[in-house]
Amino acid sequence: MVLSTMVLSQSASGKFGSRWQASWATLSAGTLEEKKDFIIDKRLLLILPGSEKGFWGKLRHGKAGLVRLSLPAVAALTPPEWSVAIHDARADPVDYDRPVDLVGITAFTSEITNAYLIADGFRQRGVPVVMGGIHVSAVPDEALAHADAVVVGEAEEVWAGLLADLSAGRLQRVYKADHPCDMSRIPVPRRDLLRRGLYSGFNTVQATRGCPYDCDYCAVTSFFGGQFRTRPVADVIEEIRPFDTRSFLFVDDNICGHPAYAKSLFRALAPLRRTWGAQTSITFAKDRELLDLYAKSGGRYAFIGFESISKESLAGINKPWNQADGYGEAIRRIHDAGINIVGSFIFGLDEDGPSVFSRTLDFIMEHRIDAAQFHILTPFPGTRLYDAMRAEGRIAETDWDRYHTSEVVYRPRTMNAEELQQGYYRIFHQTYTVGNILRRVLRSWRGIPDRLAMNISYRNKARKMPG
Ligand code: SF4
Incomplete structure (x- = not known):
């Protein structure tokens, strides 16, 4: 691990985390001199808004699901003259009267309306707000109606400068790095600022950024x-080593995007005797050594975007390399290596007719895909799909709240919106009947408890859907 990362990390878990709490205590009970110190000490509040819309956003009451690393990462980039707190609004309501000097907010598209409401609430109280993340980076002008400044793209290269500008009274409207960040200098995210009990999956980590593909x-x-960029393997291992749970999750978009890197990461990971899951493209199944190392290092799950079983549909979304013809063989190899598959499928592609649902269910059952998640095609801003649909006048819904992939927000081509919506509900229900769960879970004796747990979780989601 590089020195700068270690210094930030040690600071993160000790001095600054406790200083935030001490500052709040001082405000209510301290002397005038202490209050002066408190005012000089600048306070940053980072907020992740929630979204109750759609079936992916719904969480158990008071729970925040998986740890998303963006805000802990921004906290780790924050210079020591700032105290930092993170508020996960997926679990707790926002306190607008909390004394802060700056609010930072990031959000997915389906959360952005809530994010704007929160931003407006703080700005009405005179608190400056900075926004960033994947949605804001796609439509910065929209976000600037609710924020004093936006960060477009990665924060690493611009965050400290933004804070310095704010302190000097010269905050700019847009901050955008002119080069990607150096992956060997990314500090360890400040998990110490998170309330542990809120999360069903606390230990998440990122080893790479980007993807070699461009769907x-x-x-x-x-x-x-x-x-496609990678962190030094040693840095990733040193971040994982202190995890206090055996299992963790890589949040990378494609952990095997660079096979040689993935192999060296998995070799270094194996002695830690952990279990983990990650998203990967199905191409990893072509490389026997990569598959074996994935499994031997504790990789129990692979979240794989099959998207479609049709070659034409895959070509239509710039994913011809997924090679539907080879799915059966790839699944067999992944299963033989001892890895469970969570397959992801998209419905509503331009080549899909109404029979796509039954054909996809047959495929899932024939190949005993361990669990499957389904999404309705969604033209997210910042994608070529969005630009194309907009140009064709096919965007039917501009309310970002509904961009959560469980609802039809565009005009499908080969079935009507109602057929698409009902087919989506139907395949969810059919995949998670007790009989179909058992057929998949019992495909082998190895790993039954893992597969059962996944299926129960998805069945609970399916049961909340109409139909
Ligand atoms: S959908 Fe997956 S494979 Fe395609 S570009 Fe995005 S991360 Fe890469």
Whole structure:
């Protein structure tokens, strides 16, 4: 691990985390001199808004799901003259009267309306607000109606400068780095600022940024730039080593995007004897050594974007490399290596007719895909899909609240919106009947508890859907 990262990390877990709490205590009970110190000490509040819309946003009451690393990462970039707190509004309501000097907010598209409401609430109280993240980077002008400044793209290269500008009274409207950040200098995210009990999945980590592919419906490559970047393996291992749970999750968009890097990461990970899951493109199944290392290092799950079982549909979204013809063989190899598959499928592609649902269900059951999640095609801003649909006049819904992939927000081509919506509900229900769960879970004796747990979780989601 590089020195700068260590210094930030040690600071993060000790001095600055406790200083935030001490400052609040001082405000209520301290002497005048202490209050002066408190005022001099600048306070940054980072907020992740929630969204109750759609079936992916719904969480158990008071729970915040998986840890998303963006705000802990920004906290780690923040210079020591700032105290930092993170508020996860997925679990707790926002306190607008909290004394702060700056609010930072990031959000996905389906959360952005809530994010703007929160931003407006603080700005009405005279608190400056900065926004960033994948949605804001796609439509910065929209966000600037609710924020004093926006960060477009990665924060690493601009965050400290933004804070310095704010302190000097010369805050700019847009901050955008002119080059990707150096992956060997990314500090360890400040998980110490998170309330542990809120999260069903606390230990998440990122080893890479970007993806070697560029699917039409995905904003990953436009956000991170065309180059797939990797952190030094030693840094990633040192971040994972202190995790206090055996299992963790890589939040990378494609953990096997650079096979040689993935192999060296998995080799270094194996002695830690952890179990983990990650998103990966199905191309990793072509490389036997990569598959074996994935499994031997504790990789129990692979979240794989099959998207479609039709070659034409895959070509239509710039994903021809997914090679539907080879899915059966790839699944067999992944299963043989001892890895469970969570397959992701998209409905509503231009080549899909109404039979797509039954054909996809048959495919899932024939190949015993361990669990599947389904999405309705959604033209997210910042993607080529969005630009194309907009140019064709096919965007039917401009309320970002509804951009959560469980609802039809565009005009489909080969079935009507109601057929698409009902087909989506139907395949969710059919995939997670007790009989179909058992057929997949019992495909092998190895890993039954893992598969059962995944399926119960998805079945609970399916049961909240109409139909
Ligand atoms: S493979 Fe996945 S992460 Fe990469 S561009 Fe396609 S959808 Fe995005």
